[in-house]
Amino acid sequence: MNFFQILSEIEKTDPEVFERFDSRRRVFKHMTGFGKKMTAAALPLAMGSIFNKAYGQTTSAPSIPDVLNFALKLEYLEAYFYNIGLQGDGTIGNNTTSAAQTSLRGKMSAQNVAALLKIRTDENNHVNFLTDALKKAGATPITAPMVSQFDFTGGKGNGNGPFADVFSNPATFLAVAQSLEDTGVRAYKGGAPYLASNDDILTAALNIHSVEARHAARLRAMRRAGAMSTAPATVAAGTDPTTSPKSWISGQDGGGASPAQTAAIYGAGNAPAYTPAGITFPAEDNVTQGGVNLQSTLASLNFPASAFSEAFDEPLPVPTVLTIASTFTVTGSTFFA
Amino acid sequence: MSNIIKPGEDEVGFTKPLYAPIKRRSFFMYAGATAGITALALAGCNDDSDNTSMPNMVDVGSSSLGVLNYAYALEQLEAGFYTSLREGTYYKGLASGTAEKQILDDLYYHEVIHREFFKAALGTNAIKALEPDFSAIDFNSRASVLGAAKTFEDLGVAAYNGAGRYIATDATGLQYLVIAGKIVSVEARHASLIRDLVLEGSFVDSDVVTIGTNGLEISKTPTEVVAAANQYLKEGSKLNVSNLV
Structure with missing residues (x-):
């Protein structure tokens, strides 16, 4: 040899x-x-x-199927979350309703339940859409994960983590929902450059990305207005972004809905070596875009400092997103490995 | 630097000036120096269309810079709208601390920042300051203002999503794609909230998202977008996007 x-x-x-x-x-x-x-x-x-x-895959830029499967994993995470909380046994296409789900719904206004069911529908449809898109691209979609791979309490399988009452307390449910949607928004943004070589797939991914952002904004309104609010959009944000956030991310939002667990969702990402030149993953409080510090350059506008970070969301790279998402898988799961 | 507008010249107007000149070079130093400069050299001036079939229109240009100018045009429209509404009795009557005051203030800040960002990023390649025509909007009416805000925000989201494909896939183009992504999700957050203000629970309704089928935003081509946007632009400021292909 x-x-x-x-x-x-x-x-x-x-x-x-x-x-x-x-x-x-x-x-x-x-x-x-x-x-x-x-x-x-x-x-x-x-x-x-x-x-x-x-x-090896860990050191080279992800292919289009890699990114679509990565997105599919996140969509499974979101869809199972809404399914378990609101309707179904977790899996895609199951629509039974349990006593626990009826109980959780009963602690929210009809308007909020209706909104959550719309979000649930979107996430389940995203799973189906991405599965089909991968097949049409001649690639193999990941197999649907077992519901038992996930622990949405953040307990890594013991069902008693920091979000122990996630499926019985609407405030906790909405907090986790916001965290998942904000993560999704950053993840699609980070994945987009690797889809750019295929116009139709790129457009489809962008069209999911903005829907996730619409969801995130709604969930944030529901959090600041309270689960029983019948018109969340009419309630102003308070001074504490962890409990009463704006519909957009202001600074790092104080670390998000549950800072000990969610701060990374609003923090900086670790750029993999394969990241295209000039693309960075700053924290959400970033005010420098395209090399220009907008806050100082536009100081004469006399806008609040927070506006300069709010005006731009930031991307996260695939590995950072996987680490964040693994908060909700059980110990030993390789789903987000 | 000679075209910097002096402070006080246009306090609340559409073309709110940058009082401090932006260091344009630093943008492109960051954005992949040589690729950016090459693109600039090739792009030329887009201000005046000599397309005889669309006289007196503003040609946004093609490829990455065309998309940036297209975005700049739409941000000018949005920023102009949120600037103008501040003069109407509806906004002026909003009490401090109310949701609608907070929301319309933030949207004004965000959209002006977007506009000024593109102006700085494009530098000498930027299209001119557009003259809006908001005569169809009654700034004294809540319904008219929020209805128009909904139109502009939804249109912005659909436009960014539909234009991503026209950005080049070179290093500079990928950076622009990410920057467009950073903006469009904020526009989508705006759209979601404004829609719910107009009609509770409409944040992903079927006029903007294919909610019954695959849950995707209904993106629009540049041609579809300018058909709507040009209704809010005066003669001489209407957009020609025929080179975004």
Whole structure:
């Protein structure tokens, strides 16, 4: 076996092979130890590890199917959440109603229940849409996850996490709902650049993205007005954004609905190495757009400081979103791994 | 820098000036220096259309810069609307601390910031300041103002979503795509809330979202959008988007 000849063969079909290695110094570390330490028997294994690092999914930009499946995972998370809380056994297409669901609904105004059912419908339809889109693209959609993979209390499977009363207390339910929708908005924004090569798929993703934002705004209104409000839009935001948020994100919203668990949703993302040049993932209180600090440049407008962060939502990269979403999976689940 | 409008010249008007000149170069230094500069050099001036079939219209141009100018035009319209409504008796009658006062103030801030952002980002490639025609809106009427706000916000969301595909896929284009994404979700938040103010529970109704089928926003092509937007623009300021293809 001649390692360098293999690389040379790869180079014929992938001229960037050396660049791929070059951009990943860990690989070179592997290679320097090669002659000294590796026995012939260990060689195939070591090479497998090198190529995984160069070509593995964790270090290369996601493909269109990767991004669509990533989005599909988030849509499953959202759809199951509304299904379990409001109607159905969690899975897509099940519409039975349990006593617990009737009880939760009874603690909210009819207007709010109707709004939540609309959101539930959208999220279930997003699951179906993305599943179909992946199939039409010739890719394989992920298998529907088991409901038991999720623990929406944030307890990682013990059902008694920080959101222990998520399906019996409307305030907790709305807090988690807002967190999921705000995460979704940032996630689609972060995924969009990887869909840009396909106009129709990009447009479809943008058309989901804005619907998630519409949901988030409604949920935020419901939170500031209270679950029993019959007209949440008519209630002004209070001074504490964690309990009485505006419909848009102001600064980092004090860490969101439950700061100990939700602060990362409004924080900065860790840009993966494959991120296209110039795209960054600042926290939601960012006021610099396109390299221009708008707050200082437009200081003469005398607008409130918060307006400059509110006017722009921020993206999050895929790995950061997966970490956030894994708050709601059970220990050992690889769904958001 | 000679075209900076002096303070006081247009206090509440449509073209609220930037009193401090924005460092345009820093935008493109950030936004992938060479690609940005190349795009600028190729784009030329978009202010005057010499398309004989659409005389006296404002051509937004093509590709990434065309989309930016298209967005700038729509943000001018929105910012102008929220600026004008502040002179009407409906807004002036809103008590401090009420939801509608808070919402209309925020929307005014956000849309003016969007407009000024695009103006700075586009620099010399920006289309001119457009002259709006809001004669169809009664700024003394809550229903008229909120109805128009709903129209503008929904139109903005549909427009951004429909224009993403015309942005180039080079490094600069991808940065613009993300920036457009940062704005459109805020517009969607606006639209959701304004719609619920106009009619409780209408935040994802079937005129804007395919709620019965796949739950997608109903995006609009630039041609569809300007058919609506041009009703609010004076002769000489109406938009031509024929090069966004």
